[in-house]
Amino acid sequence: MPSILAYDLGASSGRALLGRLNHGKIEVEEIHRFNNDPVGIGDRLQWDILRLFHEIKQGLLKAKHAGETPASLAIDSWAVDFGLIGRSGELLGNPYHYRDHHTDGVMERTMERLTAGKIFGRTGIQFLPFNTIYQLAALKESDSPFLQGAEHLLMIPDLLRYFLTGEMHNEFTNATTTQLYNPLEGRWDTELLAAIGISPSLFGEVVQPGTRVGSLRSVLREELGISSVPVLATAEHDTGAAVAAVPALERDFAYLSCGTWSLMGTEVDRPVINELAQELNFTNEGGVYGTYRLLKNIMGLWILQECRRYWELAGQSYSFPELVSMAEKAEAFKSFIDPDDSMFIHPGDMPSRVRQFCAASEQPVPESPGEIVRCILESLALKYRYVFELTERLSGKSFSGLHMVGGGIQNVLLCQWSANAIGKPVWAGPVEGSALGNLVVQWIAQGELADIWEARQVIRDSFPVTVYDPQDQSQWEEAYGKFRGLAGLA
Numbered sequence: 001m002p003s004i005l006a007y008d009l010g011a012s013s014g015r016a017l018l019g020r021l022n023h024g025k026i027e028v029e030e031i032h033r034f035n036n037d038p039v040g041i042g043d044r045l046q047w048d049i050l051r052l053f054h055e056i057k058q059g060l061l062k063a064k065h066a067g068e069t070p071a072s073l074a075i076d077s078w079a080v081d082f083g084l085i086g087r088s089g090e091l092l093g094n095p096y097h098y099r100d101h102h103t104d105g106v107m108e109r110t111m112e113r114l115t116a117g118k119i120f121g122r123t124g125i126q127f128l129p130f131n132t133i134y135q136l137a138a139l140k141e142s143d144s145p146f147l148q149g150a151e152h153l154l155m156i157p158d159l160l161r162y163f164l165t166g167e168m169h170n171e172f173t174n175a176t177t178t179q180l181y182n183p184l185e186g187r188w189d190t191e192l193l194a195a196i197g198i199s200p201s202l203f204g205e206v207v208q209p210g211t212r213v214g215s216l217r218s219v220l221r222e223e224l225g226i227s228s229v230p231v232l233a234t235a236e237h238d239t240g241a242a243v244a245a246v247p248a249l250e251r252d253f254a255y256l257s258c259g260t261w262s263l264m265g266t267e268v269d270r271p272v273i274n275e276l277a278q279e280l281n282f283t284n285e286g287g288v289y290g291t292y293r294l295l296k297n298i299m300g301l302w303i304l305q306e307c308r309r310y311w312e313l314a315g316q317s318y319s320f321p322e323l324v325s326m327a328e329k330a331e332a333f334k335s336f337i338d339p340d341d342s343m344f345i346h347p348g349d350m351p352s353r354v355r356q357f358c359a360a361s362e363q364p365v366p367e368s369p370g371e372i373v374r375c376i377l378e379s380l381a382l383k384y385r386y387v388f389e390l391t392e393r394l395s396g397k398s399f400s401g402l403h404m405v406g407g408g409i410q411n412v413l414l415c416q417w418s419a420n421a422i423g424k425p426v427w428a429g430p431v432e433g434s435a436l437g438n439l440v441v442q443w444i445a446q447g448e449l450a451d452i453w454e455a456r457q458v459i460r461d462s463f464p465v466t467v468y469d470p471q472d473q474s475q476w477e478e479a480y481g482k483f484r485g486l487a488g489l490a
C-alpha cells in the first residue's frame, strides 16, 4: 500500500511524516524535522514563510530519496495567521506572528465598536487578541500597503498549499479561527468584514477537510525531479487535526491537545453560541465532518518554553527533562500563576514575569529554575481542572476522564499532575496528535478508512495510551481552592 505524506507545522518546529496503513494499523516514519524560528526585525515579529516552504520541499526530496511516491499530501499548522497575495499572484510581505505587538489594544477597540455580543453571536469564536479579525483591523488602522495591494487572503497552510499547487482555497477548520466566518450561515461574515473595512473579495471558496485541492506545479516537479502528488486539504488547523486523532471510542469525550498551547474542550455537533459560552470565553472552532470544537485556549507549555529560551540566552542551558526533574525536587504548592494572564502572551523575560505575578499576588516568589517550573506546571494542571469543569458545565456532559494528545504528554509529571488536579484518569496518547489527524483525514478521503470513528479505533489500535490515575487528592483539592482564589476565578 502506498504511503501518504503529512506536514505538521507547529509554532516552534515542523515535521514531515510518511504514513502507511498496514493490516488495520498505522505506521509512521518521520522523514524530516525542522525548526520554525520566527524572525524579529525592528518592532515586528514575522514568520520565515519562505524557509518553511523550503523545508516542505526538503520533505518531498527526502520522500523521493526513501523511494516513496506519496499517494497524497496535506499540511496542517497553527491557526489565525495569514499571507496576503497581490495582483501578480505573489506574496505581499511576510506573515506576521500572532504574538507580534501590532494588535495591541485592537481587540478592545473593535469589541467596543461592534460589541462582543455581535462578534461572538455571528462567529461563536473566543476572544483572543491575535485573531485574524484583529490582525486585519490593525493593518487597516495602520493603512498597511500590503493590505491595500491585497487581492487574496490565505491562512498559513492555504498559503503553503498555494505555493505547491498554484491554486487558492480557504480551508474550513482554519477559516473558522479567523473570527470572520459565520458557521450558522456557512459563509464568510460580510457584516463583520464591512464593519472593519475589509473587502469580502479577499476571501475565497471555503473547502472542507478531505477535499482534493490540486497537485504539484510542474515547475516544482521539475525542480525536485519528482512525479505528481495529489494535494489535499486536511483538517488544516493543527488543533482540528489533533482532535480528529483523539483515540476516543465514546461520542462524548473531553480532550486536551497539549503543546505550545493547551486546548481543552469537547467535540459537539453544532456550535454552542449562547451567553454563557461568551461569558466563559469558549470557542466553537470548525472540526472534521460537521463537528465543532467547543474549547478554551490555555496558555500551555509556551511559558515554560519561553523560560527555557530566556535562561539559554542568559547562558544557562537546560533540557526539558532537566527542567522537569528540577521541578519535581522543588517544594510543592508554594505559589501559583494564572497561566492565561495577558502578561504571558508575548515573548520576553518569562521568569521575571512569573516572579512578578507571584509578588503582585502576595505569594512566595519562586527564585530557582526548579521553583519557577514547578509553579508553572502546577498552575497549568490546576487551570486544566478549572477549564475541565467549565467544559462540563457548558456542554451539559460529564466526563469520566481526560484524553491528552500531542508533544506535551512526553512530560510525564504534567500528565500525572493533570490527573491529580482533575481527580479523574488521564489517558495520554498519541504524541503525534496533529500529524495523525492530518493522515487519517487523507485516508478517509481516499476511502481507505470509512469514517472518523473507524479512524479513531485504528489510532487506538496502533499507538500506546498511558493511563494516569489520580493521586494525592486532598492536597490537590486544597491547592485548587487557593489557586482559584488568587487567579480570581469564580
Ligand code: LFR
Pocket: 010, 011, 077, 078, 079, 080, 081, 098, 237, 238, 239, 260, 261, 263, 297
Ligand atoms: C495551537 C493553535 C491554537 C491557536 C494557536 C494560535 O497550535 O493552533 O489552536 O489558538 O495555535 O494559532
